[in-house]
Amino acid sequence: MEIQEKLVIIGSGPAGLTAAIYAARGSLNPVVISGREAGGQLMLTTDVDDFPGFPEGIQGPDLMARMKKQAERFSTKFIDEDVISVDLKRRPFEIKSETCNLLTETLIIATGASAMWLGLPSEQKLIGKGVSSCAVCDGYFFKDKDVIVVGGGDTAMREAQHLSKLCKSVTIVHRRDSLRAQSALQNLVKSKPNIKFIWNTEVIECLGDEKIKAVKLKDVKSGKIKEMPIDGLFVAIGHKPNVEFLKGQLELDKGYIKVKNETHASVDGVFVAGDVSDYHFRQAVTAAGAGCKATMDVEEYLEANV
């Protein structure tokens, strides 16, 4: 016999685990399908200095372990697998993970958005050691230092603009000779005296062992390679929301799950939290706040509908 759950939460980053803490304390006995990347994006980083309640800062994996422990304290069940597919056309909803088949009255989707990286092994090795994808999160660690931003779109311009307020110099490395970013952002960035551009150039290697020390740059026109000493590298080439398992069953907006009234997806009974619907704020604390809101909306929905 298949058990019918009141609430299944997909994702175990700050959004999913906060949703779970609230749901468990509200006696909804939530099931969290954690995903293969249990803990989410903060598992990739070292110091987190901006999550309230930790005046000395906290390591990303420690913060996520604490959130999980808090959810477990109020008896949340965890399944450490990826969701493969969902059927949101039937009631209760059906959720298939790699080995489980769950039926649930409500669903919270908190599957995040993965930062796109350059894909270099040397870059992957140095994430959290001078290589980042989030200027708001990590910019402060590079106060009065020299950094590179890779990218040519709106995100790259926003990251560069934020970093220019903290860093000694910001160099935008772009593989083309013009930017895709909207012109107002381009003008803002070009007006900053400590931001300069290197055009038609790719980062092909990050150098350093415990910390990034330099990058190898390749001029895509001449093929010439040079080394540039650097304190930090910010990769700003976009994010990919994790929505493949939905296979078109919810409305999207620029690839992110479309929400109305903050947490409601386009199918009643399905709620959304965190970076999977938020292309603007993308912070642990905003994702956690969204998880809390999603569970409160689930409770209201269950009272009214079931």
Ligand SMILES: Cc1cc2nc3c(=O)[nH]c(=O)nc-3n(C[C@H](O)[C@H](O)[C@H](O)COP(=O)(O)OP(=O)(O)OC[C@H]3O[C@@H](n4cnc5c(N)ncnc54)[C@H](O)[C@@H]3O)c2cc1C
């Ligand atoms: C290097 C780095 C450093 C950062 N530093 C900071 C910082 O200092 N401060 C800050 O506030 N923010 C920081 N951020 C941003 C922050 O990590 C994100 O905003 C936050 O993690 C978003 O939370 P989320 O719960 O929405 O998604 P995520 O943290 O992305 O979690 C998504 C979860 O969904 C799961 N999932 C995905 N697909 C599936 C599937 N098919 N089935 C089941 N589960 C699935 C994943 O396994 C994961 O558990 C940083 C991000 C990065 C990459």
